[in-house]
Amino acid sequence: MATHLEPARPPLAVPEDELELVRRAQAGDLAAFETIVQRYERRIFRLAQHMMGNAADAEDVLQETFLKVHSKLHQFQHQSRLYTWIVRIAVNQALMKLRQRRGNTVSLDEEIATEEGPVARELADWHPNPEQQYQSSELASILQRGLESLSLPYRLVFQLRDVEELSTSETAEALGLTESAVKSRLLRARLQLRERLSKHFRLKGAESGV
Amino acid sequence: MECDDDCRALLDQLGAYLDGEVGAVVLLQMEAHVHACHPCRCLVESCRQTILVYRRQLPPEIPAALHRKVMDRLGRPNSNA
Numbered sequence: 001m002a003t004h005l006e007p008a009r010p011p012l013a014v015p016e017d018e019l020e021l022v023r024r025a026q027a028g029d030l031a032a033f034e035t036i037v038q039r040y041e042r043r044i045f046r047l048a049q050h051m052m053g054n055a056a057d058a059e060d061v062l063q064e065t066f067l068k069v070h071s072k073l074h075q076f077q078h079q080s081r082l083y084t085w086i087v088r089i090a091v092n093q094a095l096m097k098l099r100q101r102r103g104n105t106v107s108l109d110e111e112i113a114t115e116e117g118p119v120a121r122e123l124a125d126w127h128p129n130p131e132q133q134y135q136s137s138e139l140a141s142i143l144q145r146g147l148e149s150l151s152l153p154y155r156l157v158f159q160l161r162d163v164e165e166l167s168t169s170e171t172a173e174a175l176g177l178t179e180s181a182v183k184s185r186l187l188r189a190r191l192q193l194r195e196r197l198s199k200h201f202r203l204k205g206a207e208s209g210v
Numbered sequence: 211m212e213c214d215d216d217c218r219a220l221l222d223q224l225g226a227y228l229d230g231e232v233g234a235v236v237l238l239q240m241e242a243h244v245h246a247c248h249p250c251r252c253l254v255e256s257c258r259q260t261i262l263v264y265r266r267q268l269p270p271e272i273p274a275a276l277h278r279k280v281m282d283r284l285g286r287p288n289s290n291a
């Protein structure tokens with residue numbers, strides 16, 4: 001029985017034309033830059049929405065991100081994937097906006113309890129395909145509420161590692177964390193999300209317990 | 211429910227296990243435990259489902275005007291408008 005994670009799709013690869021696109025965009029070709037924007041804007045918008053919690057602020061973050069990408073593109077030297085570099089800029093733009101909104105109290109370095117509490121050990125099996133239990137809009141709402149229930153440092157790590165499928169090292173690079181911190185936060189994020197989704201996705205009539 | 215040593219070992223390496231990052235010998239031990247222990251199997255499978263249900267969600271469509279705004283601010287009207 002293979003119980004480790006089977007990727008839903010192949011890991012994200014660097015598109016073959018990316019080197020050339022970046023070279024052209026760095027030389028001032030706006031059409032090439034627009035192709036880069038089109039390639040990543042939906043994922044950056046999703047990331048911004050999950051960080052900001054509303055579409056209006058996410059739109060601002062997306063605009064500021066790609067303006068910054070454009071102005072800094074001459075500094076990009078392919079030491080990371082372009083997407084990872086763009087994500088790092090988007091995260092910084094979103095953090096700046098959150099700090100403006102909440103005062104200078106938003107940090108990814110906030111103290112996080114590292115001692116593992118008891119893991120709620122759900123005795124119930126989950127529905128094998130949760131998507132079949134709910135209408136798509138209802139499912140999206142459940143998943144959105146689940147993510148929003150996580151603190152920002154956990155939410156971001158889960159978003160980058162498990163949703164956007166960045167590697168541990170790419171996530172660490174994008175967030176300015178150690179790989180060890182990424183792994184620790186990711187596990188806690190997964191366990192917290194799992195616990196919050198369980199009431200929606202466990203098989204009806206199945207027993208549960210801790 | 212009490213945790214025995216095998217359950218604790220699984221919890222300690224759950225992240226690496228979910229990501230397929232444990233070595234072959236440990237993997238076999240963990241697979242055997244998961245197969246035999248219903249609570250641990252539920253835990254592993256529900257964690258796995260948690261990840262996949264998010265991963266399968268497609269990113270939202272971008273509002274039509276938003277892409278145009280970005281390109282307009284860079285100084286060129288968008289040709290896809």
